[in-house]
Amino acid sequence: xxxxxxxxxxxxxxxxxxxxxxxxxxxxxxxxxxxxxxxxxxxxxxxxxxxxxxxxxxxxxxxxxxxxxxxxxxxxxxxxxxxxxxxxxxxxxxxxxxxxxxxxxxxxxxxxxxxxxxxxxxxxxxxxxxxxxxxxxxxxxxxxxxxxxxxxxxxxxxxxxxxxxxxxxxxxxxxxxxxxxxxxxxxxxxxxxxxxxxxxxxxxxxxxxxxxxxxxxxxxxxxxxxxxxxxxxxxxxxxxxxxxxxxxxxxxxxxxxxxxxxxxxxxxxxxxxxxxxxxxxxxxxxxxxxxxxxxxxxxxxxxxxxxxxxxxxxxxxxxxxxxxxxxxxxxxxxxxxxxxxxxxxxxxxxxxxxxxxxxxxxxxxxxxxxxxxxxxxxxxxxxxxxxxxxxxxxxxxxxxxxxxxxxxxxxxxxxxxxxxxxxxxxxxxxxxxxxxxxxxxxxxxxxxxxxxxxxxxxxxxxxxxxx
Amino acid sequence: xxxxxxxxxxxxxxxxxxxxxxxxxxxxxxxxxxxxxxxxxxxxxxxxxxxxxxxxxxxxxxxxxxxxxxxxxxxxxxxxxxxxxxxxxxxxxxxxxxxxxxxxxxxxxxxxxxxxxxxxxxxxxxxxxxxxxxxxxxxxxxxxxxxxxxxxxxxxxxxxxxxxxxxxxxxxxxxxxxxxxxxxxxxxxxxxxxxxxxxxxxxxxxxxxxxxxxxxxxxxxxxxxxxxxxxxxxxxxxxxxxxxxxxxxxxxxxxxxxxxxxxxxxxxxxxxxxxxxxxxxxxxxxxxxxxxxxxxxxxxxxxxxxxxxxxxxxxxxxxxxxxxxxxxxxxxxxxxxxxxxxxxxxxxxxxxxxxxxxxxxxxxxxxxxxxxxxxxxxxxxxxxxxxxxxxxxxxxxxxxxxxxxxxxxxxxxxxxxxxxxxxxxxxxxxxxxxxxxxxxxxxxxxxxxxxxxxxxxxxxxxxxxxx
Numbered sequence: 001x002x003x004x005x006x007x008x009x010x011x012x013x014x015x016x017x018x019x020x021x022x023x024x025x026x027x028x029x030x031x032x033x034x035x036x037x038x039x040x041x042x043x044x045x046x047x048x049x050x051x052x053x054x055x056x057x058x059x060x061x062x063x064x065x066x067x068x069x070x071x072x073x074x075x076x077x078x079x080x081x082x083x084x085x086x087x088x089x090x091x092x093x094x095x096x097x098x099x100x101x102x103x104x105x106x107x108x109x110x111x112x113x114x115x116x117x118x119x120x121x122x123x124x125x126x127x128x129x130x131x132x133x134x135x136x137x138x139x140x141x142x143x144x145x146x147x148x149x150x151x152x153x154x155x156x157x158x159x160x161x162x163x164x165x166x167x168x169x170x171x172x173x174x175x176x177x178x179x180x181x182x183x184x185x186x187x188x189x190x191x192x193x194x195x196x197x198x199x200x201x202x203x204x205x206x207x208x209x210x211x212x213x214x215x216x217x218x219x220x221x222x223x224x225x226x227x228x229x230x231x232x233x234x235x236x237x238x239x240x241x242x243x244x245x246x247x248x249x250x251x252x253x254x255x256x257x258x259x260x261x262x263x264x265x266x267x268x269x270x271x272x273x274x275x276x277x278x279x280x281x282x283x284x285x286x287x288x289x290x291x292x293x294x295x296x297x298x299x300x301x302x303x304x305x306x307x308x309x310x311x312x313x314x315x316x317x318x319x320x321x322x323x324x325x326x327x328x329x330x331x332x333x334x335x336x337x338x339x340x341x342x343x344x345x346x347x348x349x350x351x352x353x354x355x356x357x358x359x360x361x362x363x364x365x366x367x368x369x370x371x372x373x374x375x376x377x378x379x380x381x382x383x384x385x386x387x388x389x390x391x392x393x394x395x396x397x398x399x400x401x402x403x404x405x406x407x408x409x410x411x412x413x414x415x416x417x418x419x420x421x422x423x424x425x426x427x428x429x430x431x432x433x434x435x436x437x438x439x440x441x442x443x444x445x446x447x448x449x450x451x452x453x454x455x456x457x458x459x460x461x462x463x464x465x466x467x
Numbered sequence: 468x469x470x471x472x473x474x475x476x477x478x479x480x481x482x483x484x485x486x487x488x489x490x491x492x493x494x495x496x497x498x499x500x501x502x503x504x505x506x507x508x509x510x511x512x513x514x515x516x517x518x519x520x521x522x523x524x525x526x527x528x529x530x531x532x533x534x535x536x537x538x539x540x541x542x543x544x545x546x547x548x549x550x551x552x553x554x555x556x557x558x559x560x561x562x563x564x565x566x567x568x569x570x571x572x573x574x575x576x577x578x579x580x581x582x583x584x585x586x587x588x589x590x591x592x593x594x595x596x597x598x599x600x601x602x603x604x605x606x607x608x609x610x611x612x613x614x615x616x617x618x619x620x621x622x623x624x625x626x627x628x629x630x631x632x633x634x635x636x637x638x639x640x641x642x643x644x645x646x647x648x649x650x651x652x653x654x655x656x657x658x659x660x661x662x663x664x665x666x667x668x669x670x671x672x673x674x675x676x677x678x679x680x681x682x683x684x685x686x687x688x689x690x691x692x693x694x695x696x697x698x699x700x701x702x703x704x705x706x707x708x709x710x711x712x713x714x715x716x717x718x719x720x721x722x723x724x725x726x727x728x729x730x731x732x733x734x735x736x737x738x739x740x741x742x743x744x745x746x747x748x749x750x751x752x753x754x755x756x757x758x759x760x761x762x763x764x765x766x767x768x769x770x771x772x773x774x775x776x777x778x779x780x781x782x783x784x785x786x787x788x789x790x791x792x793x794x795x796x797x798x799x800x801x802x803x804x805x806x807x808x809x810x811x812x813x814x815x816x817x818x819x820x821x822x823x824x825x826x827x828x829x830x831x832x833x834x835x836x837x838x839x840x841x842x843x844x845x846x847x848x849x850x851x852x853x854x855x856x857x858x859x860x861x862x863x864x865x866x867x868x869x870x871x872x873x874x875x876x877x878x879x880x881x882x883x884x885x886x887x888x889x890x891x892x893x894x895x896x897x898x899x900x901x902x903x904x905x906x907x908x909x910x911x912x913x914x915x916x917x918x919x920x921x922x923x924x925x926x927x928x929x930x931x932x933x934x
Contacts, residue, residue, distance in 0.1 A: 108817075108819075109712070109716070110712045110818070110819040111712070111817045111818050111819055112712070112715065112716075133716065154661060155660075155661045155665075156661075157659050157661070161658075161659060162658075165636075166659055166661070168665070168668075169632075169636070178907060178911070182907045183907075184905050184907035184908055184911075185905065186908065188817075188883050189817040189883050190815045190816060190817060190847075190848055190883065190884060190885050190888070191628075191629075191815070191817075191818065191846075191847035191848055191849075192624050192628060192633055192815050192844070192847045192848065192849050192888040192889055193622075193815060193885055193887070193888065194621060194622045194623075194624070194633070194672050194813075194887045194888060194889050194890060194891045194892075195815075195885040195886045195887045195892065195900065195904070196672075196892055196900055196904065196908070196909075196912050196930055196931065197669060197672065197673055197677075197912045197915060197916075197930070198622075198635070198668050198669060198671065198672055199908060199911055199912065201635075201665050201668030201669065202664060202665060202668065202669050202915075204665065205661050205663075205664065205665055206664055210664075221720075222715060222716060222717075222718045222720070224718070225718070245576070245577045245578070245579065248579065248689060249576070249579075249600065249689060250689075251689045251691070251692070251759045253688075253689070292718045293760075293763060296760060296763060346661075348657045348658070348659050348660060348662075349657060350575075350578045350655075350656040350657060350658075351577070351578050351658065352577040352578055377659070379658075380657075380658035380659045381657055381658055381659065382658075382659050416655050416656050416657065417657060418657050418660055418662040419662045420660070420661045420662045421657070421659040421660065421661060422659055422661050423661060424661045425661075425662065425663055433662065433663055437662070437663060438651050438652065440645060440649045440650075440651035441651055441653060441663070441666060442663075444645070444651075444666055444919060445663050445664045445666065447918040447919060448664060448669075448915060448918055448919070449664075450918065451914040451915055451917065451918035452911060452914060452915070463663055463664070464663065
């Protein structure tokens with residue numbers, strides 16, 4: 001259908017009656033920050049018709065009911081740190097920011113759960129867990145500013161996913177507001193559940209298209225007493241990635257296993273204006289291990305060092321986390337400093353397919369004469385390929401990028417890979433999903449969206465387009 | 468609708484054309500084993516109209532298309548070890564056993580995955596993993612005879628779920644045949660995936676109602692070199708369960724944490740005809756820990772021993788797994804020996820709510836004058852309450868059981884619990900789910916079933932009844 005109504009003055013008045021005047025924003029200057037996420041390309045910007053800042057699930061319920069009755073979309077928004085424009089209102093409508101719902105409701109130490117509102121930053125969740133001797137294992141790179149609700153909505157990944165899984169694995173329950181404006185909880189504090197279909201897991205990663213998350217039950221794990229980091233530098237990516245299964249088969253379960261290709265290292269070196277180890281020709285593997293027993297961890301570091309050296313590492317550095325993580329943490333920022341506009345791909349492949357995939361990407365970069373920097377989560381096959389616009393004109397960029405992406409994803413799908421490891425589909429990848437997902441899978445996704453949101457009110461045109 | 472057609476001779480002929488004469492069974496004697504699962508109550512038995520034993524997904528696809536065209540249900544069946552009559556054809560139709568699809572397709576050591584057909588027993592999966600130095604962490608008690616496909620379809624739990632999660636957490640991908648007879652794969656060998664809705668997780672635990680599982684991609688983890696077991700006996704259940712969070716907060720992540728109430732211990736003692744420790748008045752907690760470093764594990768055993776003793780344990784035994792696990796493993800069999808007909812409840816509550824829940828169940832047992840034995844997975848709040856028919860007449864049993872169950876589940880839901888931790892809803896608990904699930908959740912489950920299987924062909928009347 002897609003024939004939504006415009007947000008009328010009357011609707012704005014009714015929204016103000018629900019949540020109070022000061023929490024309804026319609027002034028363009030104040031709405032501007034809600035018109036985009038972290039994607040810097042101006043074509044992924046769209047001004048909301050109105051922004052609302054509700055205080056609780058009851059208010060969200062009323063807003064959704066009102067929107068549905070008026071045939072106006074509702075686009076839920078977290079911290080705005082998304083990388084797929086999932087929270088941008090391309091079909092118009094009400095942007096609903098959960099920023100005021102930022103309370104940590106409670107920490108249940110006995111059952112090891114934290115109950116939070118969706119607008120708490122991931123960093124605050126982590127801090128609150130640490131203060132009680134626990135770890136919240138979700139750890140996306142944007143954690144300082146991303147909201148936990150957004151993490152759940154996109155099934156965010158991050159550095160610790162190799163050991164702990166993605167956000168999906170940290171979430172035991174959610175309360176949502178449905179497309180009909182009903183409030184319902186899936187899961188909760190039971191550690192197991194085989195009570196019917198897992199609607200919990202369906203909502204996780206659905207990017208606000210099947211329900212608006214209003215509360216999360218997060219799992220906590222004991223906080224390890226020690227963390228140690230190792231940087232191993234290899235002469236090529238294949239050798240570098242080859243170390244990953246060897247370490248795991250040796251019974252070491254790292255918390256993080258990251259990689260950076262040589263172009264990324266060079267770009268970071270320039271950005272940081274500081275010499276990085278073996279930047280001339282090195283490929284980095286960064287490993288963090290954690291545990292309570294310091295001696296055992298030191299033994300594991302020695303084992304990793306020995307294995308890496310035997311496996312052809314040129315340099316192995318340990319025990320200086322600031323130095324070791326510096327380049328990896330500067331990766332996205334360094335690319336942005338070089339080229340304000342870039343496309344961050346988030347592809348994922350089986351771990352052993354990383355080398356050939358990165359090689360293929362490098363080849364394609366040369367073919368199109370476009371710089372592509374690869375880094376990411378080696379432990380789970382998640383490659384961030386930053387495709388840099390650099391000096392290309394808008395015309396050239398808009399013509400070349402889709403062709404390049406198509407060649408990349410053709411290669412990715414040939415080795416059993418997928419479009420997104422952790423950023424989601426959002427708006428940016430809807431067409432790519434149409435193209436690369438199995439048609440049966442796509443049909444089933446659409447049938448589910450249609451069944452749960454027949455008016456297509458919740459974040460329409462994201463993930464899949466049934467409009 | 469529910470107005471299915473009977474399986475005609477013509478349909479049987481067509482089935483034989485698809486899979487071959489010898490794999491179509493219509494002789495009642497040979498069909499009898501397919502008329503029930505492990506539930507011994509005769510009212511949960513129903514003879515199939517025909518049983519088919521396909522060899523692969525292509526044959527299943529053709530069978531489902533044929534069934535849909537003829538308006539005949541298809542009921543997928545694994546090892547027949549279910550406890551909810553999920554695979555019994557109460558609405559008639561074709562029982563489709565995957566017993567011939569019993570190949571381990573391959574073990575990918577680099578990526579740590581095993582690709583299997585659904586008819587492989589869980590035990591064979593575990594064995595094959597162990598032989599390559601890996602652990603397959605799914606471990607339902609019926610593992611020797613249950614099929615991996617059935618484990619996935621019910622999201623089976625088991626002893627190791629406290630550390631590794633349920634079957635859901637061991638499965639990275641499935642191939643299914645949809646209600647339209649299409650073959651599609653969700654997930655695969657990518658360790659991360661945020662590429663649209665998680666249909667993988669929707670299918671896991673859907674008990675053959677949304678698709679028939681024809682292949683599974685299972686995660687493997689490194690096999691720990693050592694396992695150690697501890698039995699701690701406490702004077703009451705509250706004290707016993709109280710030790711669980713203490714151990715976990717001490718940074719020890721056990722692989723198993725099981726419990727048994729005193730009635731269960733006594734029943735096992737009688738069944739085994741052998742004195743069990745503190746059987747007069749004890750409550751058992753059984754803990755297994757695993758790791759590569761033997762010394763560290765021994766230290767952890769000492770810590771557990773000290774914590775348990777300080778916490779009021781009457782006896783702590785270590786290092787004799789056969790003796791320690793004997794009673795727990797005999798639990799269901801002992802109850803069956805005492806009362807052939809019994810109802811095994813599979814409720815799950817937040818861990819700290821186990822004691823009050825088990826106390827409430829004991830109270831209700833007294834009120835109804837029915838013996839109820841509780842044991843289960845203390846680490847994840849999963850209580851198996853065996854309600855024994857004993858000498859009750861069928862009339863008394865059929866009258867009292869639903870009332871007793873209603874009182875139990877009212878108490879369970881009051882503390883945030885659920886109907887099933889690991890056995891699923893199947894047929895036995897459909898009415899209970901109607902009664903206890905949130906109506907919005909139920910409505911959404913039905914909308915999904917309706918959207919993905921509009922003809923209601925796949926295992927109708929199980930989990931939810933849209934007929």
